[in-house]
Amino acid sequence: MSLKYLITGATGGLGAEVLNYFINNVPTSQFAAASSKESNRKQFEDRGLAFRVVNYDDKESLKRSLTGVENLLFVSTNVFDNERRAKQHENVVEAAKRAGVGHVWYTSLAFGGFKSDSKASIQLAHLVTEQLLEKSGITYTSIREGIYTEAFPIFLGWYPDTQTVYLPFEGRAAYTSRTELGEATARLMVRGGYENQIVLLTAREVLRFKDIVDVINETTDRHVELKFVSPDEYVRISANNDQGGKPAAFFKGVVSWYEALRDGDGETTDALMADLLGREPKGAREVIRELLSKDRDYTWHQNYFNREGNSVIQR
Known part of the structure; x- marks a missing residue:
């Protein structure tokens, strides 16, 4: 049939x-x-x-x-x-x-x-x-x-009670x-x-990690800090402190994500999505503000490896 x-x-x-x-x-x-x-x-x-x-x-x-x-x-x-x-x-x-x-x-x-x-x-x-x-x-x-805008917590390693975000590199992406x-x-x-x-x-607004942290702070009146450390230090800190239970092997693997975003892998945008929708896609600032305004303690499920059925691949 x-x-x-x-x-x-x-x-x-x-x-x-x-x-x-x-x-x-x-x-x-x-x-x-x-x-x-x-x-x-x-x-x-x-x-x-x-x-x-x-x-x-x-x-x-x-x-x-x-x-x-x-x-x-x-x-x-x-x-x-x-x-x-x-x-x-x-x-x-x-x-x-x-x-x-x-x-x-x-x-x-x-x-x-x-x-x-x-x-x-x-x-x-x-x-x-x-x-x-x-x-x-x-x-x-x-x-x-x-790259899903809604997944920003996993890219920052951010949870509702996170006070300091540690990353190995600054990077830019057209989150969508x-x-x-x-x-x-x-x-x-x-x-x-x-x-x-x-x-x-893609949407056509490109943000840095610093921009996302700024939106979190502006929208929720938090005072989250962003600190850049060496890749080895990033893996050590993240593996020892991750609330979501993600293993050290995950953090070693995602260093390549940050290297790629540092080198421009997330910056390319295209007009096709706007053409298909008949409107401009929402920029990441707007989407993140909406998410955090609706739920100040917004979380992304894939940040929690220790929850049944979860993984850490965009889908």
Whole structure:
């Protein structure tokens, strides 16, 4: 049975935002939601939505689930292990090819802008996946999604009672609202085109870490300090004091994020997102102020590695 759109990651943050746009703007007969767990079926079918199980670790079930799909939203997995992540993504690409998927829309990440030489560990599996898609012969679009503004606590290592933020380098990025990224991604799929291209979805305001700390202080009347220390000192301080229980290995890995942002990997912006939305995307200052005005003690779930089901990969 042919299906025009299949939205994977429908229980995750970005996928849920894409799905919301489809629910409000596309006939329900044209799309289905998907997640890796059969137990999620009822919540979608109770809303009158078709549902498919898409388990990136199960090659055979992947082929069955992707058969008849014209447009696949391929939401990247949220595991921390890059090797496992790359293998899961390889399974999806192979299954999509075998199932004859018409167009794969892959949610990549915006480190490096349009270039494919970022050394940030968080970007590496995305670059591998883009290479797999290119070599597969499948029609694809790699959507390099801007760094989520909502995730600012994990980039700062900030919690509601944090008094001093320690970082190894200053860096700049065009942080972008995940809610608006979901809408823009959905609009991109509906618009179509962009075959075998990399596209970049970002807001156009670029902030430093210092700017974000200033917004926290201005909005909540806090007095958070920002201190830059050596990479080794950053890892030691963070591993010994992190409230979220993230291991030292995580902090060693994210040093590469800060190096990349220091070197300009987060600064590239593009007009496509504004064109898709029909308006300028919200700048990070505005979004952070909104979040903290609504909840002075705002937290980001992925900052807490010790909470069940969490990881530390943007999704």
